[in-house]
Amino acid sequence: MIYFELFYTFFLIGLFTFGGGYAMIPMIQEQVVNKGWLQESQLTDFIAISESTPGPFAINISTFVGSQTGGVFGAICSTIGVVLPSFIIIILISLILARFLKNRFVKGALNGVKPVVVALIASTAIVLLIKILLYQGHPLFSQSLYFDRVSFTLLLVLSLFAFIYKRMFKKSLNPILLILLSAVLGIVLFY
Amino acid sequence: MIPIIQKEVVEKRKWATSGEILDILAISESTPGPISVNAATYVGFKVAGFWGSFFATLGLVIPSFIIIYIISLFYKTFMSWSIVQAAFKGISVGVIILLFMAVLKLRKAVPNSLLSIVIFAAVLAGTLALNIFQIKIPFITLAIIALGLLIGVISTLLTRKEKE
Numbered sequence: 483m484i485y486f487e488l489f490y491t492f493f494l495i496g497l498f499t500f501g502g503g504y505a506m507i508p509m510i511q512e513q514v515v516n517k518g519w520l521q522e523s524q525l526t527d528f529i530a531i532s533e534s535t536p537g538p539f540a541i542n543i544s545t546f547v548g549s550q551t552g553g554v555f556g557a558i559c560s561t562i563g564v565v566l567p568s569f570i571i572i573i574l575i576s577l578i579l580a581r582f583l584k585n586r587f588v589k590g591a592l593n594g595v596k597p598v599v600v601a602l603i604a605s606t607a608i609v610l611l612i613k614i615l616l617y618q619g620h621p622l623f624s625q626s627l628y629f630d631r632v633s634f635t636l637l638l639v640l641s642l643f644a645f646i647y648k649r650m651f652k653k654s655l656n657p658i659l660l661i662l663l664s665a666v667l668g669i670v671l672f673y
Numbered sequence: 674m675i676p677i678i679q680k681e682v683v684e685k686r687k688w689a690t691s692g693e694i695l696d697i698l699a700i701s702e703s704t705p706g707p708i709s710v711n712a713a714t715y716v717g718f719k720v721a722g723f724w725g726s727f728f729a730t731l732g733l734v735i736p737s738f739i740i741i742y743i744i745s746l747f748y749k750t751f752m753s754w755s756i757v758q759a760a761f762k763g764i765s766v767g768v769i770i771l772l773f774m775a776v777l778k779l780r781k782a783v784p785n786s787l788l789s790i791v792i793f794a795a796v797l798a799g800t801l802a803l804n805i806f807q808i809k810i811p812f813i814t815l816a817i818i819a820l821g822l823l824i825g826v827i828s829t830l831l832t833r834k835e836k837e
Binding site for chain 2 (some may be wrong): 484494496497498499500501502503504506507508510511512513517520523526527529530531532533535536537538539540541542543545546549550552555558559561567568570571573575576586587588589591592593594595596597598599600601602603604607608609610611612617625636639640641644650655657660661662663664665666667668669671672673
């Protein structure tokens with residue numbers, strides 16, 4: 483049943499999210515795209531929409547995937563699913579609290595998972611980038627890959643902008659500003 | 674979100690002190706799940722037990738849920754307009770940059786050790802190879818994360834043995 487599957491999938495994603503909402507993206511790519519709930523090309527749309535609306539990214543993207551897959555009830559199932567592991571674990575920790583964080587093994591486990599999470603996000607970014615830059619041309623000749631020069635130029639321009647912004651203002655470019663800018667440039671270049 | 678938590682929870686409602694907020698954030702970041710959900714559950718539990726957590730978390734989720742649900746109703750229609758498709762073609766490139774920015778930011782929290790570098794390189798090379806050769810193993814991402822936790826525990830065990 484789709485509702486139970488949504489709940490169960492997002493429960494697992496919630497349970498394995500270490501270090502903020504972006505850590506969910508590789509798991510969403512694996513679980514949600516492989517199940518056919520989402521096309522890989524839609525993943526970036528969902529990330530952009532979840533990032534540029536108010537509220538926690540993790541909740542936004544879970545609600546969005548759930549809603550697109552199973553309507554309002556699907557959205558409820560996926561959102562409860564992603565929240566529940568946190569909820570259970572934090573209550574358990576609150577009961578036995580203080581010693582937990584100071585435990586060497588807990589610290590060790592976290593130190594082990596941190597580089598994994600960073601590598602997984604980097605890997606997802608590279609895979610998505612390759613898919614954007616190398617698109618399949620005509621459906622009849624889908625063997626041949628084309629290099630999307632326009633997207634590549636856009637990538638260079640936006641990267642340069644983000645880099646200069648950081649140098650000038652000593653802080654990272656606001657994600658919403660970056661999304662807005664890329665939307666405007668997208669309309670200029672592709673429309 | 675952290676400045677808002679500081680203002681509402683510490684200054685206005687006095688549910689926690691500034692020092693406790695740091696603990697709450699440390700716990701929220703080092704337990705599984707979205708950081709904001711962890712923080713809401715924790716503050717709720719501290720102030721009013723189980724039902725405190727329940728309503729704090731519910732309060733956090735509902736605005737997102739309603740906004741996103743409404744957006745998702747219009748998503749398909751919206752995406753059929755060619756101007757929106759063009760905008761999202763640009764956005765897909767912007768999102769890639771956001772992902773790389775997240776990588777650079779999260780990298781700062783990774784301990785500077787040979788083990789970290791080896792794990793990072795192995796996971797990156799491994800997942801890219803799986804993708805390029807189109808090898809699909811169910812739950813591989815979850816398995817890799819679990820393996821990272823396990824390696825962390827084992828390396829803690831080994832460092833203690835060396836000291837003894």
